[in-house]
Amino acid sequence: MRTHTFIRSVAALAGLVCCASCAGSSDSTPAATAPKGTGTTTGTTTGTTPAAGPVTLATHNPSQAATVGTVFSYDATRGNTTFKDVAGKGLTYTVTLVPAANGLVAAAGKLSGTPATTGLVSVTITATDGAGATATDAFDVIAFAAGLATPTLDPSLKYSDADGNVPAHFRAAGGPPGGGGGLGGANAFDNTPASNPVTNAGAALGRVLFYDKRLSANDAQACASCHVQSRGFADTARLSGGFKGGFTGRHSMSLANARYYARGRFFWDERAVTLEDQVLRPIQDTVEMGMTLDLLEKKLALTAYYPALFTAAFGTSTITRERIALAVAQFVRSLVSGGAKFDQALTATGGTATVFTPQEQQGFALFGPNCARCHTTVALSADDIHNTGLDATITDVGAGGGTFKVPSLRNVAVRGRYMHDGRFTSLDQVVAFYDSGVQPNPGLDPRLVGGRGGQPQRLNLTAAERAALVAFLATLTDQTFLNDIRFASPFPR
Numbered sequence: 001m002r003t004h005t006f007i008r009s010v011a012a013l014a015g016l017v018c019c020a021s022c023a024g025s026s027d028s029t030p031a032a033t034a035p036k037g038t039g040t041t042t043g044t045t046t047g048t049t050p051a052a053g054p055v056t057l058a059t060h061n062p063s064q065a066a067t068v069g070t071v072f073s074y075d076a077t078r079g080n081t082t083f084k085d086v087a088g089k090g091l092t093y094t095v096t097l098v099p100a101a102n103g104l105v106a107a108a109g110k111l112s113g114t115p116a117t118t119g120l121v122s123v124t125i126t127a128t129d130g131a132g133a134t135a136t137d138a139f140d141v142i143a144f145a146a147g148l149a150t151p152t153l154d155p156s157l158k159y160s161d162a163d164g165n166v167p168a169h170f171r172a173a174g175g176p177p178g179g180g181g182g183l184g185g186a187n188a189f190d191n192t193p194a195s196n197p198v199t200n201a202g203a204a205l206g207r208v209l210f211y212d213k214r215l216s217a218n219d220a221q222a223c224a225s226c227h228v229q230s231r232g233f234a235d236t237a238r239l240s241g242g243f244k245g246g247f248t249g250r251h252s253m254s255l256a257n258a259r260y261y262a263r264g265r266f267f268w269d270e271r272a273v274t275l276e277d278q279v280l281r282p283i284q285d286t287v288e289m290g291m292t293l294d295l296l297e298k299k300l301a302l303t304a305y306y307p308a309l310f311t312a313a314f315g316t317s318t319i320t321r322e323r324i325a326l327a328v329a330q331f332v333r334s335l336v337s338g339g340a341k342f343d344q345a346l347t348a349t350g351g352t353a354t355v356f357t358p359q360e361q362q363g364f365a366l367f368g369p370n371c372a373r374c375h376t377t378v379a380l381s382a383d384d385i386h387n388t389g390l391d392a393t394i395t396d397v398g399a400g401g402g403t404f405k406v407p408s409l410r411n412v413a414v415r416g417r418y419m420h421d422g423r424f425t426s427l428d429q430v431v432a433f434y435d436s437g438v439q440p441n442p443g444l445d446p447r448l449v450g451g452r453g454g455q456p457q458r459l460n461l462t463a464a465e466r467a468a469l470v471a472f473l474a475t476l477t478d479q480t481f482l483n484d485i486r487f488a489s490p491f492p493r
């Protein structure tokens with residue numbers, strides 16, 4: 001006779017957590033264990049006690065994918081072949097589900113039920129023979145949301161520098177970082193590490209990851225939810241909504257030309273020391289995507305199209321957090337915006353005035369001395385962190401003393417909200433701020449100090465000059481980039 005115990009109590013399972021957490025690794029085959037005399041096994045024998053024969057794990061159960069709202073069934077004994085009953089006494093099975101059953105039940109080592117929500121259930125199955133000898137196996141059932149799509153990829157799409165992803169005028173050396181920059185070439189500002197150059201297959205994988213909702217705990221949120229291509233990979237909302245409806249602490253940042261920041265640090269407050277470090281953080285952020293990296297690796301390994309994409313990018317199908325970070329960083333670094341009217345003007349043989357309208361040309365002339373000291377190179381990225389005097393009293397210290405990094409001004413006109421807290425709703429407001437709104441505070445950047453007594457600058461621009469600056473900023477809108485299929489979602493809508 002076989003009996004089965006199905007236990008829901010997490011407390012009773014404390015001793016099984018180790019097994020459950022090792023479930024993903026191939027070298028974690030649990031050894032047969034002697035009965036401890038306590039616990040959850042319920043096999044009973046009558047008559048003479050047979051000699052204790054060992055039970056061994058014959059083949060490890062692979063992790064299983066399930067779908068929320070769809071009936072799931074899986075025989076963890078695989079027709080009594082998972083374990084080898086050496087003594088031939090007959091096996092009984094005990095199944096535990098941690099941290100919660102999520103709609104599943106177990107009977108005779110078989111799982112069935114309908115997952116109620118996304119997430120991971122660690123399954124531990126213990127086989128006990130008639131003499132009380134046991135062996136265990138552990139694996140995961142991961143419930144994915146219903147209706148998730150599969151990407152369609154065009155292998156002819158190219159991302160690498162060698163394939164012309166970076167325009168020639170970007171590749172000029174330019175001034176040295178920190179040297180005031182101007183609007184020269186951007187090469188010296190490139191933070192691409194030698195260990196992670198942009199490759200076609202790596203960035204293509206990164207693109208899929210960037211748009212894949214499976215990167216969030218409830219399969220509802222992708223990176224692209226808050227970094228929208230048509231908005232220059234930023235978000236028009238002041239604060240972005242997270243996977244469960246919470247809000248980010250700061251305004252989303254544009255990702256165009258993120259590669260051209262010589263300090264190589266990321267976030268408004270530079271708390272990520274590299275882009276490879278940055279890209280794993282939103283995934284684990286409890287507001288943004290709410291995942292663990294363990295779960296991420298397991299989910300991707302269970303998603304049919306990933307092993308081939310990892311093989312193309314890295315030579316083997318192994319899915320690790322390090323490779324995920326490398327690929328997403330490659331995709332973000334491939335987001336080079338250099339095809340705007342501004343670029344046509346800069347590269348025009350007859351000079352900028354042959355491309356710009358007179359108003360744009362006037363704005364360009366104002367931008368150079370007043371703005372390009374900080375918004376620098378043809379990439380229009382930042383040279384450094386700065387305290388720009390948004391407030392006289394600092395409420396967010398940012399990278400220290402009210403200093404913030406700024407994303408590239410590329411495509412700034414399509415973003416809708418500006419500054420780390422998204423306080424401004426138009427470029428008119430931004431320009432009016434630099435003209436007359438800079439607040440005195442102890443850390444104010446010297447470049448925004450206007451003269452006597454350390455008072456903030458007052459540019460005293462006319463209305464026409466302010467409008468000219470705004471018109472110039474609009475020439476940074478790069479429709480080619482905003483519509484580039486290489487950077488668009490590979491998933492059907």
Ligand code: HEC
Pocket residue numbers: 210215221222223224225226227240241242243248249250251252253254255258265266267268269278279280282283287288289328332405406407
């Ligand atoms: C819920 C919205 C949200 C999601 C999802 C999200 N981000 Fe962000 N992202 C933000 C916000 C907000 C910031 C700025 C946060 C800060 O600096 O405190 C940011 C900043 C960044 C930066 C820094 C840019 C720079 O120049 O310093 C990068 C890079 C980035 N995100 C990439 C990603 C990637 C890759 C993903 C997916 C793995 C992702 N983001 C998912 C909202 C989001």
Ligand code: HEC
Pocket residue numbers: 254367370371372373374375385386387388390404405406407408409412417418419420421427430431434435445447448469
């Ligand atoms: C001292 C360096 C410095 C100078 C000079 C400067 N900026 Fe900025 N700019 C920054 C920093 C730093 C930020 C981000 C500030 C924040 O969010 O707290 C920023 C933000 C911006 C933003 C918003 C970007 C976004 O993604 O939200 C725009 C637009 C902008 N600046 C335009 C200009 C213009 C136009 C000028 C010239 C009139 C100018 N800046 C001069 C450093 C500077």
